[in-house]
């Protein structure tokens with residue numbers, strides 16, 4: 001993982017919801033990341049990516065007025081793995097951020113789309129694999145960051161595009177006892193995208209361990225919030241490493257909170 005590149009891209013990324021028909025000039029450079037260019041979490045998780053290049057099919061998969069999207073990233077995972085949604089979020093966000101670094105616009109889409117149709121167009125995808133999310137890989141129309149569609153979506157989404165403060169993400173007393181590198185990482189990962197901008201992750205200390213949990217009171221490995229957690233965990237890891245420290249998430253029991261604990265290397 002090129003942490004500094006991904007952390008910088010995380011600060012630039014936004015969900016683009018209006019595309020031209022153009023194929024992004026740098027798309028070929030994303031290809032090496034589709035197969036083995038990303039770091040898995042957990043280490044034995046299995047995810048697969050495919051770039052669909054059939055605009056007519058893409059129109060059927062994407063519901064809503066996205067414009068003539070020419071390329072769609074399909075994100076698939078083995079759904080029989082305990083941490084499969086976190087795995088897809090963690091790997092997928094590396095591709096999304098690499099795309100951002102290559103000046104390719106993206107938007108995670110898991111709700112307003114036909115994922116079964118997407119799976120039918122994923123070469124060689126059989127059960128227990130499933131497509132859990134897609135993202136356009138494209139060129140935004142001019143003003144796509146500030147246009148009416150974008151404003152309307154932000155208006156409808158939780159907190160209107162704003163992010164939780166640190167005091168919501170972790171109890172201030174616990175936060176005060178963390179080393180600055182971890183506080184900075186929590187702050188950086190607050191910018192991570194989540195479905196409807198719900199930001200369903202929270203941090204806490206368990207002994208000396210920093211743990212991350214879902215806000216869902218009855219967390220299950222199949223709950224969609226787990227995808228958001230994987231995305232935020234990736235941005236957290238990139239932020240730690242971009243500060244010159246190393247560390248990684250260790251998964252916890254899949255059907256309960258916490259989801260994982262972060263181990264900072266000495």
Ligand SMILES: Cc1cc2nc3c(=O)[nH]c(=O)nc-3n(C[C@H](O)[C@H](O)[C@H](O)COP(=O)(O)O)c2cc1C
Pocket residue numbers: 013014015016017107108109110111112113133153157161191192193194195196197227228231
């Ligand atoms: C797992 C996931 C699913 C999402 N699904 C949709 C979707 O179906 N439609 C959509 O327009 N945006 C979708 N989004 C984008 C979020 O609404 C967006 O990330 C959030 O509002 C924060 O805005 P930002 O990405 O511009 O920072 C999704 C994001 C994630 C992470």
